[in-house]
Amino acid sequence: MNHVFIHTPVLLAEVLAVLRPRDGARYFDGTCGGAGHSAAIMEASGPTGFLSACDQDPAAIRAATERLAPFAGRSELRQMNFAEAASWVAPGSCAGALLDLGVSSPQLDVAERGFSFQNDGPLDMRMASDRGATAADVVNGWGEEELGRLFWENGERDARRIVRAIGRERAMRRFETTGQLAACVERTCPRAGRKAHPATKVFQAVRIAVNGEVEALHKGLAGVTGMLAPGGVLAVITFHSGEDRIVKDFMRSEARDYDLPPGEPDLPHLRIPRPPRATLITRRPILPTDAETSANPRARSAQLRAMARL
């Protein structure tokens, strides 16, 4: 089924302020979605700016193709995971790159995509909707210990109780729908006193696992940084603390003037000197204004960090 793709780009003015698109330069958008940010980058980069953009969701690529039609001669789009994009975009070729992580509004709002505990749909959650394991495969197929660790690592303090309840229920019938999973979590951890829906963290954790988001982010940050020319800017928008920590640690380590042996703590005598590879543009993340979050509540957890390659 085709749905209209409506997604309001978050922190748009702030992204443009750090990327400062200019004429004749090339930009990369690794999460183009409906191309809200991409189109703004194209408009700001003058008549000869060039954009390479990807998204792993075929519905996003269809929407972005339409949105970027006015820039067809100077933009290229691919359905691709940004973790693989270094094999597409030449090293050192870009003046700026953007990763706007997480899900788009249409992914959340279209029940059949299976991301939402508010709209009942099949337990799917794949951004790359044409390939890979679904949320049902994770919820029905993972061992209880593995599932418990996934929920706990994503901040769900009732992970154990929830996993036991899932175990009891799936012994009787498979989990097939988002409503079934949300109801199981809600029965186990009733709403009382919680601000968010009790299934928020469980849904987020399953989505992260289904889409391999942690692995993609680690690989993507390194790959996308390699696409930048000297002075080129990497801007990353995150939506939860786990994601933000990965981006913060990556940017700080690029800006340091030393390496550490793998797995070692940061102790002065372990440091291996090397020149810094980047400078931080944001020491602390840039957050949306109150005006933005009241106009677009989905912006409320957004955080923008940026660095410039040396």
Ligand SMILES: C[S@@+](CC[C@H](N)C(=O)[O-])C[C@H]1O[C@@H](n2cnc3c(N)ncnc32)[C@H](O)[C@@H]1O
């Ligand atoms: C928050 S939306 C981006 C919205 C976009 N900036 C706009 O203005 O419309 C996030 C998008 O990133 C995509 N995405 C998330 N992780 C990805 C990955 N590893 N590779 C490619 N696309 C990814 C999702 O499919 C989704 O369309």
